[in-house]
Amino acid sequence: MSQTADAAPPPASARPSAGAGSYFAKDSDLPFHAPDFTKLTSADYQPAIEAGIAQARAEIEAIAANREAPTFANTLVALERGSRMLNRVMPVFGQLTSANTDDTLDATEKAVSPRLSALYDDMFLNDKLFQRVKAVYDQRAALALAGEDAMLLETTYAQFVHAGALLAPAQKEQLKAMNTQLAELETEFSQKLTEATAAKAPVFDSAEELAGLPAADLAAAKKRAEEKGMPGKYMIALVNTTQQPALSFLTNRAARRKLFEASLNRTSGGDQYDTTAIVARIADLRAKKAALLGLPNYATFAMYDRMVKQPGEAMTFMKGFVPALAATQAREAKMLADHASAEGDTAALAPWDWSFYAEQVRKAKYDLDESQIKPYFEVWRVLEDGVFYAANQFYGISFKRRTDIPVYHPTMRVYTVFDKDGSEMGLFYSDPFARPNKKGGAWMNNFVEQSSLIGDRPVVSNTLNITAPAEGEPALATWDDVSTMFHEFGHALHGLFAHQRYASLSGTNTARDFVEFPSQFNENFATVPAVLNHYAKHYQTGETIPQALIDKIDAAAKFNQGLGFGETLEAAMLDMKWHELKPADAAQDPKAFEQQALASFGLKTDLIPPRYRSPYFRHIWDNGYAAGYYSYIWTEMLAHDAWDWVVKHGGPTRANGDHVRDSFLGQGHTKDYAVMYRDYAGRDPQIQPMLEARGLVDETDKPAAR
Incomplete structure (x- = not known):
């Protein structure tokens, strides 16, 4: 039943604290238990998280100490019901630290991340708890669980094993220490990167330097500089990727270079924002963690529950694109260089020129101007x-x-x-x-x-x-x-x-x-x-x-697939290279390793750097995409193939919408992923629709119409 929220927030003096005994201790009164931001301040989250951790620990211990024989209900379902307070506060806190952070939230994140890591370690490495889960798992044939129940048992047991439940006691303590260090380092990396992206936004002295920038963007740059106490100047905010939107418009080559290099070097300048040492330590610890668990590398560890099961399989999939992509990059590089030369720019094409001349060629070849769109x-x-x-x-x-x-x-x-x-x-x-x-x-x-x-x-x-x-x-x-x-x-x-x-x-x-x-x-x-x-x-x-x-x-x-697809593929292969390292090889200079890795790809990485360089690759060092950035390419292949099915079965009709929802979009993880896809398409996925959509096949290579 829907509830009605108050339209006006209470006065600040009437707002309760969200500490141990209040706001997150129970469900929100708003519709759907949505968070009520009028009742929360940044200072409220740490005590709420700490109370949630304490509650979760007590619940875990109670399940582990249960004297009744282990059952699916008193062990697996009990775990699902637990940690309610933590499950209320963490999604809200996580969103704020990502989307609207401040010094208090940053300090809280730094304080609680190792404690949360320790909580999860203490749960998954709790031998009494694991033995209960294992006892139910060992009875799975007799229990004859079906559907979600069967999947919950399979995934929960796999999570415990993945987390180190089969390790000896001394090894578990070693793993806990590693996980705590990793949690601290990943938080430090993320915070430094957020600060650097704001702090390294380049400042320009005049509008003339930014010739070509759309009027609205120029006005925003002027306002941004004024807000930073620099009236009369212009500041271009950095986005998280290597390439920056303004590079498509700036006619001043020096300004393009300044912007590009600010982006490229934001966290590798040897100052307080430098993350290279953190990257090296994370990579080293991850490799050692995988070895402790008896695995060849961290990529194998990370991919235990994926649709693609092994790093070699993912790399083979990605390398399959290289020949066509390398040819595309060479062709497009020549096209852009010829265009620049015709415009009187005889300097060698540089990375900060690619987007600009690509936009010029786009306008000339397709008469398409972003400002028109x-x-x-x-x-x-x-x-x-x-x-x-x-x-x-x-x-x-x-x-x-x-x-x-x-x-x-x-x-x-x-x-x-x-x-x-x-x-x-x-x-x-x-x-x-x-x-x-x-x-x-x-x-x-x-x-x-x-x-x-x-x-x-x-x-x-x-x-x-x-x-x-x-x-x-x-x-x-x-x-x-x-x-x-x-x-x-x-x-x-x-x-x-x-x-x-x-x-x-x-x-x-x-x-x-x-x-x-x-x-x-x-x-x-x-x-x-x-x-x-x-x-x-x-x-x-x-x-x-x-x-x-x-x-x-x-x-x-x-x-422009040379850049558009090239930078993504390079980043995905760079990620996998980092996480295929053995412990003996992981502790090395990130810059040198990156250069060596990029040189091995057979692509124009000098002109087209990866979408993220190692020192600002947030996806893999903090956001859970370690050995997983290939997922964007793999799932793009699935998406193109799935859309090809829609096109061939009557287009985007309501009936097809119901089929999408019933076969995979509404299924969560209730089935094996390959089974879900076959439920949808009636077959395994095919790569051809993606190659065609990306323009990576000649028209003569397309299969004949039937």
Whole structure:
């Protein structure tokens, strides 16, 4: 039953503390147990987390000490029911430290991360608890569990073994010490990177230096410098990737170089923001941890629950793209160099030139200018008339904006999501704009995880880093921003469609190389003509985007794959190289290792550096993508193949939407991933649709139409 929230927040003096005995000790009174940010301050999280840890420890010990014979209910289900307070506070805290952090939250994160690591170690390395889990697991044939129950038993047992439950006591203590060190180092890395990305934003003295930058971006750069106490100057904020959006526009080569090098060197300058020593220590500890567990490398350790089971299998998959990609990079490099020379720029093509000349060639070859496109993509219209509209048409769900649900930043919006039968499914939050205290990139998170066992419905959020508009200006998105909005909403749908009994198997709680599949699949809706024409409206005139411009976008989609796909593939292979290291090889200079690794790829890494260099590769050093960045490419292959199935079975119809939801999008981790895919497509995935979509095959190589 839905509840109604108070429209106005209580006065500050009336707000309770969220310490050990209060806010997170029980479910929120807001609809769907959404967090009430009007009742929380940054200082409230540490005592709440500490109380949650204490509660979780007591519950774990009670399950382990139970004198009754181990059963599925009193052991596996009991674990699922536990840690309620921690499960309330950590999703909220994790989102704030990522999207709206401050010194207090950073200090709390630093303080609690090793304690949380110790908690999980003490649970998974608790021999009495493991023996109960093992006793149930050893009876699995006789128990004849089915569906979610069987999967919960399999995954829980595998988690204990993966965490070191089979180690000797002395080895367990060694592993605990390693995990504590890793938790501290990963937090330190993340915080340094966030600080560096803000601190290393380059400053320019005049608008002339930034010639070519769109007016709205120039105004934002001026405002940013003023806010930093530098009136009359211009500051370009860095995004988390190597390439920076402004590089496509800046006509001043020196300005491009300054911006590019600020990005490339943000955390390797030998100052307080340098993360290279941290990277080396993390890599070394991870390799030693894998060896302690009897495994050849950390990649093998990390991939234990993946759809792709072994690092060699992932590397073989990625290397399969290299010949076609290397040829594409060589062809495009020559094309850009020839264009630069024709424009009078005889200097050798450099990494900071690639995006600029690619944009020039794009304009010339496809008559496509990003500044022509952006006016048709007002951020909130893209969300409500595009992303939501596509979900309504394909899945039958609908959305209603709420103004009575508190948010942690005023630029956010909240929506109730209704299922196709009109019932309330959950809440969706959107936090689209970049700010200095926000991590780069884009992500989906759950404030509340769905679980029918607990009675919780999903409360999900999408966070992006679209350039915030200057005051009085419209919030306009690039085409990449639009694609990202559809991508992240694919994750949101994965969470919203969850209808599992157990939270640990619910929604997006799937393998790293499966979880990106629904999000990449959802990107396809951005270019479905009926959807595109519904949201792509000029913010001033209301005119629908012209078909000619759509045709140009479509024609240009396969252009610049040397950079677009190349930087991603390089980053994925770099990640795997780091995590294939043995302990004897892991403790080395990150810069030297990276240079050696990149040189082995057979790609133009001098002109096209990886999407993330090692010192700012947050995905693998803090965000859980260690030996998993290949997942974006693997799941892109799944997504292209899955969309090919839609096209060949009548297009984006409501019937096909139900099939998507029933076969994989609403299934969480209730089945083996390969089985889920076969339930959907009737066969294993095929790579050909991705090769064609990326423009990495000649037209003559395409299979003949049947």
